[in-house]
Amino acid sequence: MARTPIVFMLNGSERASFADPGQNLLEFLRRGVGDLSPKYGCGQGTCGACTVTIDGETQLSCLTLAESVAGKHVQTAAGLAAGATLHPLQEAFMENFAAQCGYCTPGMLISAKALLDRNPTPTREDVVEAISGNICRCTGYEPIIEAILAAAKGRARA
Amino acid sequence: MGVHRGRGFAAINYPIGMNLGGDPSQALVHSNPDGKFTVALSSIDLGQGMKSVTRQIAAETLGVPVADVYVDTADSDTGPHCMGSFASRGTHRVGNAVIQAAQEARAVMLEAAAEELEVNAADLVTDGQGNIHVNGAPSRSITTMAACQAAQFKQGRTVSGRGIFLIPLSEVDAETGEMTPVSCFAHAALLVEIDVDDETGEVTVRDMQSAYELGRALNPKLVEQQLVGGAWMGMSHALWETTEPYYPDRNHGPVDFNHYLMPGPGDISPHHISVLERPAPDGPYGGKGPGEMCANPVLPAVANAVYDAVGVRIDELPITPEKILRGIRANGGVKPRQRLARGAR
Structure with a gap:
């Protein structure tokens, strides 16, 4: 079957690649475009490791058809840092020891960024709600919640 | 209700670790031509911090900055043997192996430095900042990088060390059945x-x-x-x-x-x-x-x-x-x- 050319915005830059018929966005990003930051966890939308934003809304890339992002803005954890300068959320994750094995971290960062973009002063409950679709095995969540709250308060090392 | x-x-x-003896882990430490050190392990960091802790241990023992140590756990096929990351054994077993390996590498590094400084290696100390100097005479010094480079390019020494930690088998007392598990x-x-x-x-x-x-x-x-x-x-x-x-x-x-x-x-x-x-x-x-x-x-x-x-x-x-x-x-x-x-x- 014919592969479909897809032109979209990835982390602020225009990108183009071919998608296989029925290919999901996660595979498209990882194999087609070469952005390895969204992780494959469960492949069925229950772990959150593949979380990206599409036009600012969090979406599970494993459940999203690649073709559906044509012309849209996709953001992944790979786009958070500006060159060598980490995003304040990344700094806060580092400062608060919010990553252990690191597999959930890109999805956590994107869920957190989407939260702070729409609600710069979240409560603890808001944070919990925002990351409730992201499974973490290592941290017990507390350091992640603390990191997101710290980033929101600008307490992270700049 | x-x-x-x-x-x-x-x-x-x-x-800590597996009981009754054995439970070995090995470590290999060597300096690279830039004077930095690589610790080769087959012990896996699965998020618990194995790489960070063994890096600290190696730096402390070698007497070099933490930034000068890289821990490579990439390949358990080609790396030195380790029983694995389980039984809460990592820090204790692997850490001890790293100390032994780093001590051996440090001794070669100090010998290389001694040859360059024309002093006895036993009189040398490290400052943990990347320098080796004569004890009591800080001005007579050489950087760890220069010492490792002299070993590599001039003296033909390998600044390296081998380490293993093994718990001796605990003998059973025939009379009481007592042992140290x-x-x-x-x-x-x-x-x-x-x-x-x-x-x-x-x-x-x-x-x-x-x-x-x-x-x-x-x-x-x-x-x-x-x-x-x-x-x-x-x-x-x-x-x-x-x-x-x-x-x-x-x-x-x-x-x-x-x-x-x-x-x-x-x-x-x-x-x-x-x-x-x-x-x-x-x-x-x-x-x-x-x-x-x-x-x-x-x-x-x-x-x-x-x-x-x-x-x-x-x-x-x-x-x-x-x-x-x-x-x-x-x-x-x-x-x-x-x-x-x-x-x-």
């Missing part, structure tokens, strides 16, 4: 407070307080994050994770995260941790490590807390709402322990 508060306590002795123990105590809903059988964790004795905390922040995260792995084991019960048979068991349950960020409670540092005589710089112990005391403490709250003694994990409700029914109703009935809190 209602919600019942319960408290449970558990204390454990936890043996383990070289060091870590210890923990944990108090958990929960609410049990006697209509749904659901348990809500309210608070955890714990104390851990794990030798010297070689990296206190890593210890803390391991204890915080590991407690919830234990809690998950105690209250959530199971492939049972699914009806009518195991073919209907959970195969994904929709049905295999684990606590989420909304299920956690505050956890107050105290770390008691008592350096272990045979630990690397006194360290034993938290390891599996971070999860272990949670399970019996929760079982005790459920008993405290509703009088149901559950001896099969996990403690699911179904088991609690069946227990309450078998007891003829909720029977909180007397202490609670008096409203002690």
